[in-house]
Every structure is written in C-alpha cells, then in structure tokens.
Amino acid sequence: MTDTTSLIAPGHAEAATPIAPGRTPWKQEAIGFVLGFALLALLPLIFGDTYARHILIMAFIYAIVASNWDLSLGYGGVFNFGHLALFGIGVYAYSLLTKLAEFDPWIALFASGVIATLAAILVTIPILRLKGIYIILVTFGFAQLVMQVIISQSAITGGTQGLVRIPGLYIFDHNMVRDGKFAYFYIALALLVASTLFLRVFVRSRAGASIVALRDNEEYAVSRGVSIVRQRMLTLAASAFFTGIAGAFYAAYQRNASIDVFGMSLATIILSMVLLGGTSTIYGAIVASFVLTIFAEWMADFGAWRPMITAVLIIGVMLAYPSGLVGMIKASWGAVAGRLKRPG
C-alpha cells in the first residue's frame, strides 16, 4: 500500500502544480525563445515557394492577435470579445492614415498601435464594474458599434466596399512586391518576436502577477492593495498595442481593408486559436495559430467541408482537453515520463 502511493505521489504532485507565471526559470525560457524564433527565421530556407511564405506571414499575424488576446482573456480573465475590433481599428487606422492623411507607412504602423491602445482604454471604462457575461456583451457591442460606424461613414471608409490600394511598407529602395515576400516575412516575424517578448516580460512582471491575482481571487487581491480599475485598464491597453500593429501590418501586406475583419468567422477562428492553444500561456496561442493556419491550408481540397471539419475538431479538442493543446501535450508528456520513470 505504502509502496504504490510512494510511486504515484511524485508524478501526481507534479501534475497538480499550478502553471503560475514565472514558474520556468527565465534563462531556460530565454534559450527556448531564441531557439524557437531562430527556427522560424530559417523556415524560408526549407519552404522555398512564395505561397508557403504567404501562409507563414498570415500565421504570424494571427499568432500576434491570438497571443495578445490570451493576455486579456487568459491572464486577465476579462472576457473581452471586442479584441478583433482592436485589430480592425488597426487595419482602418493604418489605411486612413496612409491613404488620406498621407503619413509615412512606418509612422502610421506605430500610430495604429497607439490608436488601438486608446480605443482599448475607452472600452474599458464601461466594463470596469462589470463581471463575466456582461463583459462579453458590452465588448461584443463595442465591436459591432465600431463596425457600424465604419459602414455608415462610407464616404471616408469605403463602407461595405472597403478600401483598396493602401500604401504598403518599404525598406529603402528594396522592391517589396517582387522579392517573393521575403521582406514581409521577416517584418512579420520581427513583429511577432517583439510582441511575444513584450507579453512574456509583462506576464512575468509584478503587474502580470497582480492581474492573475485579480482573476483568481479578486477580493483578496483588492484587499492587498491591487487596484482593479488600474490593472484592468493596463491589461486591455497592453493587449491592444501589438494587436493594432498587427492590424496595420495586415492592411499594409494585403493592400486593402474590408469590414470582414469585424465578422464572426474571423473572431471564431482567432478565439479557437486562443482556447485550443490553452489559455494563460502566450506560447499556446502562438502554436495553435500555426497549427490551425497550416491545417486550414492542408484541407484546401475539401472546399465546403473545410469549415465543418474545423468546427468538429475544435469541439472535439475542447471536450477532450479543456485546457487546450498545451494540456494535451502535457498529459501525453506526463504519460511518457511516467513510463520512463517507473522501472527506475
């Protein structure tokens, strides 16, 4: 009896350890971070064709949006369903700044991030006192409001027609259009690196710990002097900056903007990336973005069946592994490690 418990207990205790921010030593994480992104930077050498680079660029954009959403949704526990509106604001801010105000594209890219951050602060005001489902409804309403305003101001925004011929990014005299998307690939990767670095540093900081504390035990955190108003605003503002920049980059890369970015289908896909990856990890959302984007490409032959297969898979994973792909990997790793340990 005692023998079996001593065998099971260590593994069990390991599995029960909560994944708190700052658990992994930062040196280990830094090595993994550098290696992971170095691998991504070498990918164009393996996949030679332009189309593969296009798919990876899209995966990088989705990864930025999804991992930033994980900050508010996973770490902050704020059910912000207006996250895609922040992305859309980035798209339209960049388009209008470059097209109408004739800003330099790089300045417009940065300004879009700032504008999205300001919008996030604005939407935080009505939700400061709300909880749970009401936050979903208000932020959802905010997203719809932004879309309706863009549609109704069709003289400036192009309405449902959208905008075309948006100026792209530039690097000195380099030809961005005829380089097989190499320049855009590395700009997208650089943005993802910057965003991920920012998110990881943020969640490992004291501020990151305090927003997790607010999520897990609001009364206790408040009684220990954490300001719910300030931290909630900080969470949403922090999650908005790179989301807005990703939107701006998306507009610069696609050279057009449409109100589709506010639609339910994109929101569903990005949300499934966050949840499939496993919330409160940042990396989970990034991995899931790659998996889902590449998976969607693989299934291109299935045509109309593709969204249905994706839907069934999302439901399946959510039912079997509510903590997402990261939970799935952890569970299978735990099983493998358990087997390896047993003989010794």
Next chain:
Amino acid sequence: MSALAEILFGGLFQGSLYAMMAVGLALVWTTIGVFNFSHGVFMMLGAYIAWQLVELGLPAAVAFPIAVVVMAGVGWILQASVVRPLIGRPNIVLVVVITTLAAGSLIENGALTIWGPRSKQIPALIAGNATIGGVGVSLHQIAIIVITPLILAALWMFLNRTRLGLALRAVAQNEDASHLVGLNVTALYGLAFAIAASLAGLAGIFMGGYRFMSPVMGSDPLLKALIVVVFGGISSISGPIFAAYLIGFFEAACSYYFGLYWTPALLFGVLILTLMVRPEGIFASRSRGLA
C-alpha cells in the same frame, strides 16, 4: 398620424421577433448559466426545415409544427453534445462560447452544403395585404404580431403554472437544492435548450415568410437578441420580453427620424449607457430566477 402608425406597427412587429429570440437566450442562461451562440443558427435551421417540408408537398399548417418539434430535438441534441459534457468545469462560460460558436458554424456550413446559397422563401402565414391607419401592411406581419404574445403568454403559463415549468424555475434558482429534492437536472437542462431552439425555429419560420432566407440569416437577429437581453436583464423571462418591444419601438422611431444607417449606432450607445448605470438590465431584479 401615419408616422405614428408606422412606428407603432414597425415596433410591434420587430419587437415580436426579438422577443421570440431573446426569451430562448434568457431561458438557457437562467437555467444552465451559459450563453448559447448557436441560437441564431437555430433560427435559420427552423426556417430551412419548414421550407424543405413545404417543398416536399406538405401543407404549411402541418409543416410548420413539425419543423418546430424537430428543432426541439436539435436543441436537445446540441445541449447533450456540446454543453452537458462541460458542466462543472471551471471555465465553462468561455468554453461553451467556443463550442456553441463551432457548432453554429458546423450547422451553418451544413445548411449551405445541403440547400445551397440561393435565397428561398416559405409561404406566409396568411397571404394578402391590408391598410391600417394609412399604412400598408401584410397580413403575415399582423399574424405574427397577434401570435407572438399568445406564445409568450403560453410560455409564461408553463413556467408558472405547471409542475414541469416550476421544476425548470427551481433549477434556475438553486441547482443544488433541485438535485436534493430529486429533480432530474440533466433532463431539465435539455428541456430548456429544446424550448429555446423551438422558439428560435418558429421565429425563423416567421422571418422566412416575409424575407428571403439564407444560411446566414440568423446572425443579425442573434445580435439583436443579445442587445435585448442585456437591456432587459438576462436573469428573467419577462425582462427581455418588455425590452424586446421597447427596442423594437426605439428602432422603428430611430430609423424613421434619423435613417437606417444611424439606428445601430444609437442602439449600441443606449446599450452601453444602460450597462454603465444598471449592469443588471433595466427590468431585472438582482437575483437570478425565471418569470
């Protein structure tokens, strides 16, 4: 006079449809505590099933009730497959959002594959037109305005006067105590979803009778139903019903005076103001419970 009649009529008509949708959302929320994002798809599916049955040669009077009953079954199955397995999980609200969204996408694309993207229309409840107070209206719309309050009253009677309805309310108020007194909570969860789905299906049949149907026809009504439940308070049945009619009138008045483009923006402005002042909705009490 004509302006007033137009607003009154438009408000009553839109309000009826919103009420049918919102009541189902509120019913599911109060009993199970989750938000069903496939509710709009229920509406679409109800309309398509009715269309298919009429197409097969059944008279509308037979086809429509069958479609509503089939939708009750669909609601039950959806609940059993993507909601029930998650009950008791800590992050159930969030996970159910994604599973119901995914299930909605599955059904929507399924409908697109089976019936194709071409617009369809189902026969009106009553054919013909009439002129009331200087406003031309179709008899179909008048039928909806008359039938909806009857159905909502029947639902109210069911929830307040029958044992089954009382059991449903008991689960909404206190799930643990309902277990203790021997209520079959799982079956009641299924029942709540079944009622919600059949009401949405009926709303779809109503809508398919005066507007062309498409596989995405449910998304806008779902959005409006969301606003209605926020506005009226999600924790009751009567709150959303009042709010549905109020918003129906508000929309009709706004689009009459300010034009169709500004109506959604004004509506959301009112919504956000409401939530800042009274987060629980204007007609709601602070406790959770049906009726």
